[in-house]
Amino acid sequence: MTLNVKLSPQAETWITGEAQRLGVPPAEVVRRLVDRQAATPLVTPGAARASETNHFYFTASEAEFDRALDSLADLNEGAPALPEEAFDRECLYEDRL
Numbered sequence: 001m002t003l004n005v006k007l008s009p010q011a012e013t014w015i016t017g018e019a020q021r022l023g024v025p026p027a028e029v030v031r032r033l034v035d036r037q038a039a040t041p042l043v044t045p046g047a048a049r050a051s052e053t054n055h056f057y058f059t060a061s062e063a064e065f066d067r068a069l070d071s072l073a074d075l076n077e078g079a080p081a082l083p084e085e086a087f088d089r090e091c092l093y094e095d096r097l
Contacts, residue, residue: 021078036074041068 007015019026040056061067085091 036071039071 013027015029022029047095056068057065
């Protein structure tokens with residue numbers, strides 16, 4: 001499907017920047033965003049107030065849950081790795097030493 005969408009200047013700047021950072025065309029950035037969003041169900045205002053048993057965690061199949069976790073992992077694709085020191089006891093409990 002092909003769509004023509006009028007974007008705000010801020011959205012256009014962000015998409016262009018992401019495309020350059022990832023080395024892909026801007027249309028690919030938008031396609032990835034739509035694919036990622038399509039993999040997760042939309043939450044309506046009524047559903048947000050539904051009981052906890054209707055939560056995605058309880059209703060998702062194993063495959064849906066795996067896709068959701070993969071989607072979360074993709075959000076950190078360009079994040080820098082933490083140095084080894086970040087996991088030292090002194091860093092984790094600096095306020096309790």
